[in-house]
Amino acid sequence: MSLTSTLRGGLTQLAAAARFLGVLTVLLGLAYPLALTGFARVVVPHRADGALVERDGTVVGSALVGQSFAGDASYFQSRPSAAGDGYDPLASGASNLSPENPDLVATVRQRIADVAAFDGVDPAEVAPDAVLASGSGLDPHISPEYAEQQVARVARTRKLAPATVRSLVADSTTGRTLGFLGEPRVNVLELNLALDGLED
Structure with a gap:
């Protein structure tokens, strides 16, 4: 050839x-x-465009991506995030620290103390998702237990009856998918927008 x-x-x-x-x-x-x-x-x-949430014609977030409400006692708090600098959708992920890692143990202990003081509860009663980040770091939901833990603080700060706030939590709670997948959950952004809607 x-x-x-x-x-x-x-x-x-x-x-x-x-x-x-x-x-x-x-x-x-x-x-x-x-x-x-x-x-x-x-x-x-709705989901094809990222489940964007609007308020008064302005996009305020996504029902699928968590965001921080840190430090504002009038809002329900999201679970912690290890995504980038926190809630960064371009850096989704966990901390990858093992459960025995001293840094993670120290961080969780500090979070328990901070959350207990912020919500006015006993440290032994702090909900697990109040101190542990999700695998993606972008979970928009919290457990009904963590939401209940925050009811008294939010009601007191906003000068609302706890029953009113609990009713909003119940309205924002989604059950298990198809009745058996996952756990009941509360979308934090939607719940906080419902709270703001009471003042409109």
Whole structure:
């Protein structure tokens, strides 16, 4: 086989590979994502755009991504976040520290003390999700137990009856998916917007 025919065969294979790459790029990089996005917009239009939450025409967050309300006693607090500098959707992830890691143990102990003082509860009664970040660091939900722990503080700060605040918590609580997947949960952003809605 001559050098010329070898080069010609190599160029033919290179051209075929380039065509194959182009076809796959169009199919998997453009057509497939566009088809799925179109399907999602028809079937679940709210979630297809990131489940954005608006208030008075302004986007204030997403029902799917947690955010910080740290330090504001008039709001329900989210669980801690280890995503980037906290609640960073571009750096989703956990701390990756083992349960026995001294830094994590010290952090959790400090969080327990801080949360207990902030909510006015006994440290032994602090809900686990008040001090432990989720695997993604972006969980928008807290447990009903953690929400209940915060009711008295929020009611006192906003000068509301605890029963009123508990009713909002109940309205913002979602049960297990399909009746058996996951745990009951409370969306913090939606609950805090409901609280603000009482003052409108």
